[in-house]
Amino acid sequence: MKKEITIYDIAKALKVSPATVSRALNEHQSISGRTTKAVKEMAKKMGYRPNILASSLRTKSTKTIGVITPWINRPFISSVISGIEEVANKEGYNVIISQSNDLLRKEVANAKALFASRVDGLIVSLAMETLRFDHFKPFVDRKIPLVFVDRASSNLGTDRIMIDNFEAGYIATRHLIEQGYTRIAHLTGAEHREIYRERKEGYLSALRENNIELNEELIVVSGLSYQEGRESMEKLLDGTLMPQAVFCANDTSAVGVVQCIKKRGLKVPGDIALVGFNDDPIASIIDPPLTTIAQPSEEMGKIAAQQILKKLRNPKLVKSETIVLKSNLVLRSSSVVSKKITIPE
Amino acid sequence: MKKEITIYDIAKALKVSPATVSRALNEHQSISGRTTKAVKEMAKKMGYRPNILASSLRTKSTKTIGVITPWINRPFISSVISGIEEVANKEGYNVIISQSNDLLRKEVANAKALFASRVDGLIVSLAMETLRFDHFKPFVDRKIPLVFVDRASSNLGTDRIMIDNFEAGYIATRHLIEQGYTRIAHLTGAEHREIYRERKEGYLSALRENNIELNEELIVVSGLSYQEGRESMEKLLDGTLMPQAVFCANDTSAVGVVQCIKKRGLKVPGDIALVGFNDDPIASIIDPPLTTIAQPSEEMGKIAAQQILKKLRNPKLVKSETIVLKSNLVLRSSSVVSKKITIPE
DNA sequence: CAAGATGGCGCAATCGATTGCGTAAAATTT
DNA sequence: AAATTTTACGCAATCGATTGCGCCATCTTG
Structure with a gap:
């Protein structure tokens, strides 16, 4: 429809060079105030839109x-x-x-x-x-x-x-320990993802510091999705030892854990306490509201x-x-x- | 560091014209298979990346x-x-x-x-x-x-x-009516946003069809955020007539409604029934799970x-x-x- | 074998903005 | 008034890819 207008069109209309138009539009100091104003007005009047492709091509x-x-x-x-x-x-x-x-x-x-x-x-x-x-x-x-x-x-x-993340994992776990829990499970993400490894290290450190023996069975690795949270908890509950508390490396999986626990007829935190990570909105909405680490x-x-x-x-x-x-x-x-x-x- | 290489560099290396390189890379039929292959190999070897800015500038x-x-x-x-x-x-x-x-x-x-x-x-x-x-x-x-x-x-x-959206609003409301509710509130968005207006029209239509008198007080307009859902419900509960059911134009606000109802010590759906909209994941996670319209x-x-x-x-x-x-x-x-x-x- | 058809490729203009360098005019200094 | 500086702007190349047109060589056909 409308032809795309360029600095050349503006230049022609104003009888100046395209270079001047370009400089005026960029408020280059070497262009007089009067010219700059005239160019800008003409640009608006003609419905000019800068071609950022050309600009980017040139300026890299x-x-x-x-x-x-x-x-x-x-x-x-x-x-x-x-x-x-x-x-x-x-x-x-x-x-x-x-x-x-x-x-x-x-x-x-x-x-x-x-x-x-x-x-x-x-x-x-x-x-x-x-x-x-x-x-x-x-x-x-x-x-x-x-x-x-x-x-x-x-x-x-x-x-x-x-x-x-180490500190956060440590604090989350220490909190659970302070509440009196010792059999604390941990839902974590892939080990090679540093943040999860560090949260886990924090968890381990808190356990160690309180002389709580680690049980590898209590650590479950997954993608930390809602669904995987549920499945991980299923696994834990079907395992030989039931955790008293769970520290999840994100809230999404923690929500899955809550659902799983409820479905089994157990109570949070009565039977199993929970700490999540991220402080997603759902953490404060779910029943019970979730203790979590806010970033x-x-x-x-x-x-x-x-x-x-x-x-x-x-x-x-x-x-x-x-x-x-x-x-x-x-x-x-x-x-x-x-x-x-x-x-x- | 590395200089950005172009079709001109490839052309020079292969002793052909840039035009040929361009055509070869685009698999233009007028270039022989042998040349095309050679160009592509050289491009890869030299670490060529097409400049889409130049391309876009030219092709618009x-x-x-x-x-x-x-x-x-x-x-x-x-x-x-x-x-x-x-x-x-x-x-x-x-x-x-x-x-x-x-x-x-x-x-x-x-x-x-x-x-x-x-x-x-x-x-x-x-x-x-x-x-x-x-x-x-x-x-x-x-x-x-x-x-x-x-x-x-x-x-x-x-x-x-x-x-x-009209039909969806109608069906949601009719469902509530079928459950035996007659005092049904509706949380909706700005009237000028067609989807909300139509959902409301559906709601009104269902009421009318079942000879339920409309009470304007039961319709609350808001931004449909979680917070606004809570506030809207507060307002409804503080009003002269308590709704038996609420149809919310989205799940986000419905979740706010649930929280408000719970906070008042009332039950869903025992005291107040609820239907949301969108079937967000939270709809199936919240307690109680939310009836909703899936899109x-x-x-x-x-x-x-x-x-x-x-x-x-x-x-x-x-x-x-x-x-x-x-x-x-x-x-x-x-x-x-x-x-x-x-x-x- | 000549004439026409086809395949494969190059020339050069083009897309629109930017910018180093150069210069005429105006302003300032001496 | 001449010399110098400053102001304000133009020229033309450039960024990298695309493409209409034209050309030459090879191939096909009568």
């Missing part, structure tokens, strides 16, 4: 940050994304979000697509499956800023934004974006940092019998 | 579909997105997702950004606030395929993918993407269709007292 910058996450519908992650978007948009960057569904295959495909799209930076939270990292090599090779959030890898020398998710997203922008502005910065944020234990009734806790306001 | 197609949704973390929507991605990716299209947070301001910003990014097509589910639609005009003017999913507008002559969300996403692709392939197709899919009532214990329903497997 797409003003775009790519994001790869396992799932976009998990509360923790979508909150991280909000943080990223807020910071990025404020600086004029667009954000392209993709999800791996915890599959290496899709993570690789996403990485390729974002690389092909020439994103200026990349923020990643790893898929559960991921063990190899060659799909990130192109980014590293071309010095495209790469930041991991939460699910990170220590092998690649990149920025990482996370909490102290500053949005803050993590903001910082991740800031790290990218920092390196984009100052390419000489190559040293990679690991930024560790505070997490905290949120007490609710799934693990506390003593004081009565009502549904929160 | 970005192979990208934009998506604007209110929230990416709502189960219904993230499932729609999955459907879109599946179809789009299969056809070599990328998907750019953005969220409006139900704010017109952000929806407009998203539309502008996607327009500037020159997406080939746009899929939208409207923000709760949205009343004006001029931000979509640029797309319509340039004949960029535009499809609405779920939260649509009938004013713009564009494709729409949805369920029969074929992923299917809706797939069809939306297919519509875009169809128009992209055949630009002569301008007639816009409204595709109506089947929804169905999922019975759970929040509305059914007669038969015992256990936690589903």
Whole structure:
């Protein structure tokens, strides 16, 4: 319909050169105020839209940050994304979000697509499956800023934004021990995913510190989905020793655990106490409300974006940092019998 | 570090023209099999990555579909997105997702950004606030395929993918009536958002058909968030007449309603029965499990993407269709007292 | 064997914006 | 008034891929 209008059209209309139009639109100082104003007015009048493809081609910058996450519908992650978007948009960057569904295959495909799209930076939270990292090599090779959030890898020398998962695991477990439980099970994710390994180490450390003997049977590895949470708990309950408490490495699986326990006619925390991880909204909604570890998710997203922008502005910065944020234990009734806790306001 | 290599570099290495390289890479028939093979091998060997910016600039197609949704973390929507991605990716299209947070301001910003990014097509589910639609005009003017999913507008002559919300509202309400309830409240969204209006019309129709007098007090409008669900229910319970049942226009608010009812020491469905909408995962997890209307969300996403692709392939197709899919009532214990329903497997 | 058909490829323009360098005019200094 | 500096802008190359048109060599056909 309408022909797409370009700086050449504006230039012609104003009898100036395209170079001047380009500079005027970018508020280049070497163009007089009068000309700049005239160009901008004409641009608006003619319905000009800059061709960012041409611009990006020339400047080699797409003003775009790519994001790869396992799932976009998990509360923790979508909150991280909000943080990223807020910071990025404020600086004029667009954000392209993709999800791996915890599959290496899709993570690789996403990485390729974002690389092909020439994103200026990349923020990643790893898929559960991921063990190899060659799909990130192109980014590293071309010095495209790469930041991991939460699910990170220590092998690649990149920025990482996370909490102290060891400490969080330790605190969660110690809390259960303080409530008087000693037979404490742990639902965890794949061992090679650092955050889960560290949460487990924290769990083990708390047990050790309190001279509680570890029983390997009480540790169940899974994808930490709702369904797997239920199945893992089934397994535990069918095992030789019934746990008195369970520390789950995320809330999603903890919710599955609750359902399983209820279905068996048992009570939480009466028969089995529970601690989750992430403080998803459902944690406060489910019956009983879930004690859990809260992470500053949005803050993590903001910082991740800031790290990218920092390196984009100052390419000489190559040293990679690991930024560790505070997490905290949120007490609710799934693990506390003593004081009565009502549904929160 | 590594210099970015182009078709010119490949051309030089192979002593052919860049045109031939370009054609070979695109498997153009006018290039011999031998040359094509040689070019592809050399491309791989030299670590070539096509510059899609240059390509898009020339071809005026970005192979990208934009998506604007209110929230990416709502189960219904993230499932729609999955459907879109599946179809789009299969056809070599990328998907750019953005969220409006139900704010017109952000929806407009998203539309502008996607327009500037020159997406080939746009899929939208409207923000709760949205009343004006001029931000979509640029797309319509340039004949960029535009499809609405779920939260649509009938004013713009564009494709729409949805369920029969009137019928769904009718069925949900009739179900409650069949259970013997007559004082049925309805939590709904902004009246100008068609889907909510139609669900309400269905609700009204069911009441009318059963000669149940409508009481305006029983209809509460809100943003349908969890928090607003709780507040709306507070209001209802503090009102002059207590409802026997509530039909909520989404599950999120229904969950808030459940919490409110529980907090008051009342029972669901004993004191108040409940029907939600969307069949979010939480609907089957919450206690009691929620009767709700299930929408074929992923299917809706797939069809939306297919519509875009169809128009992209055949630009002569301008007639816009409204595709109506089947929804169905999922019975759970929040509305059914007669038969015992256990936690589903 | 000549004429036409076909296959395989190159030339060069093009998409639209950016930018280093150069220069004329205006402003300032001497 | 001449010299110098500053201001404001234009020229033309460039980013990398695509594509209409044309050309030559080989092949087919009468």
